[in-house]
Amino acid sequence: MSEIATNEPARRRGPTAVGVFRAALKRDLLLAFRSKSDLVNPLIFFLMVATLFPLGVSPEPGFLALLAPGLVWVAALLATLLSMDSLFRADFEDGTLEQALLSPQPLILIVLARVLAHWIMTGLPLTLMAPLLGLMLFLPAEGMGGLMLSLLLGTPTLSLIGAIGAALTVGLRKGGVLISLLVLPLYIPVLIFGSGAVQAAVTGLPLAGYLALLGAMLALGVVLAPLAIGAALRISVSG
């Protein structure tokens, strides 16, 4: 596979597929670093949910520990959703998106790099912050491993699915509401198996089944979502 990927474009004296992917990833990460406030927003939201929930409901440890697995997962899901709307918007507005669509390079690579950059900037920090939230919500220590692993496998899927919604709504003036409606039903399985994994870890049941399902969803997403995102972007720009 890698041989085809490197030989084919080399014949046209062009950049290789790997080269394009790396250039796209580098550019997207650079762009994300230069607008830091967008980065921090979902993380603050994530933290706020965990801070406000005990104040609003009950600070009683036993009660919070019961809710913690689902609560952390719902917060991570909503934080991801919050960051989704802006994924392609800036590119759409300044014309870099139409240039990417017209480039002779495969769109799926550019799209995949964009989603990976998005995950590195939101999903990964959310995963790393999750133990802190678990601690604040009195999640038993046994659940921490399951929480981290399930988020590590689940948040990239959330980014991939969310990107489909973002691509479909990027041409609309106010896509924010629509993107939630489009994407939420697809998020539900990830949420169920993700929080299920944490519950299982807390109660000492085996995790493997949940993680395998999350991994399967991720594998499916990596293969199919970029195709859907690319097609959706072409429709959005054409309109």
Add this chain to the structure above:
Amino acid sequence: MAEPVLKVENLYSERDERVLFDGLCFEVGAGEVLQIEGQNGSGKTTLLRILSGLSRNYEGELYWRGEPMDEVVDEYRQALLYFGHLPGVKATLTPQENLGWYAALQPGTDSASIDAALRQVGLAGYEDVPCHMLSAGQHRRVSLARLYLSQASLWILDEPFTAIDKKGVAQKEQLILRHAAAGGTVILTTHHELHLDGLRRLNLDQLAGTS
């Protein structure tokens, strides 16, 4: 004339239930410069977006070097440089980083020539300044630097001279002439009076007889 590079047959497009053009036929060959004329709202940009492959809201046939467009999309994209209303320049990146991205996308673009291209558009010394600190004209120039970088044979330019000063316009005219002389093809819209030899014109106002 040799085989036309780009051929358009019976192109029909409408916007908001208003017919922009119907039965539009034309062709451009290698070494030609074609200016699309028409008043505001006559569909110049729409036509260029259709030609570039961005817009699908049309009926009719497009041929690239004699082949139907759908079958040769990959080759067409390699040969195409589209310069649209939107500059395609990231405000938070520097001119150098912006062009570096285009160099990575376009096969055959020499990444070492980025500095040379920036010098050509008069942005020497601004390589490392984020684009949002540049003036509107300089912002456009970053995008125009792509013309110097590119090895594409077909240029589709939508209002390339907006916000560019007189000297810059004269330079771009020369560049367009050189490109045509080297066997390239240029399709452009502009409200500037062009001083080019061998310029062909296509007026969309005369075609929209149905409105």
